Amino acid sequence: MVQKIPGSVVQIETRPLYNGNEEAQGVKILHRVFWSFNPCIRTFRHCKPLVQVDGETVDVWHFFLRNLGTYVVRKDGVGMISDRHESIRAAVNRSSGDWQPPRAWWIFCIRHIGSNFLRAFKVPHLQKLIVNVGYSRTVEEYNINYKRLE
Structure with missing residues (x-):
């Protein structure tokens, strides 16, 4: 891929192959x-400057965020949209500040917040109001939607 499209990036991690408890040499x-x-x-x-990610394991996220920050996201102020999965939080904390303010801001996905709300309270019409608050584009619109939710 790098030969066909110069400037592209490929980072590969491998592991040893084991046959039972013995490592296959080479x-x-x-x-x-x-x-x-x-x-x-x-x-x-x-x-x-937005990146949207979804939950995996801490090691996978650390690998991904390290490479994304090294090769793709080269400016400060990027927003990373995700759910609140603990593996993403742990990977961000392991990133030596590369995915923390002011370099990056963690933004929670309103669809996940709405789904979690519905799962906890089982009130569909309130879930829609939660989502509307999250999609507000102005302070005035936010205040109106928040009042409806109250």
């Missing part, structure tokens, strides 16, 4: 891959 298996095409890397510089 044999590695694919563990995880991060890649980004050069046109995507170049274009991100001109896009709204």
Whole structure:
């Protein structure tokens, strides 16, 4: 990929192959891959600085966020939209500040907040009001939607 589209990035992590308790000498298996095409890397510089992620394990998120921050997200003030999964929080905390303010801001996904609200309270019409508060585009609209929720 890097030869066909110069400037693209591929980071591969492997693990040893085991046969029972013995490591197979000279044999590695694919563990995880991060890649980004050069046109995507170049274009991100001109896009709204938002990244949306969804939960996995701490190690997977640490690997992904480290590479994303090194090769793609090169400016401060990026918003990272996600659910509130503990693995993402732990990976952000392990990032040595690369995914914390002012470099990055963690923004919670309103759809996840609405789903969690519905799961906890089982009141669909209130869930819609929660989502409307989250989608407010102005302070005035927020205040109106919040009053409805109250």
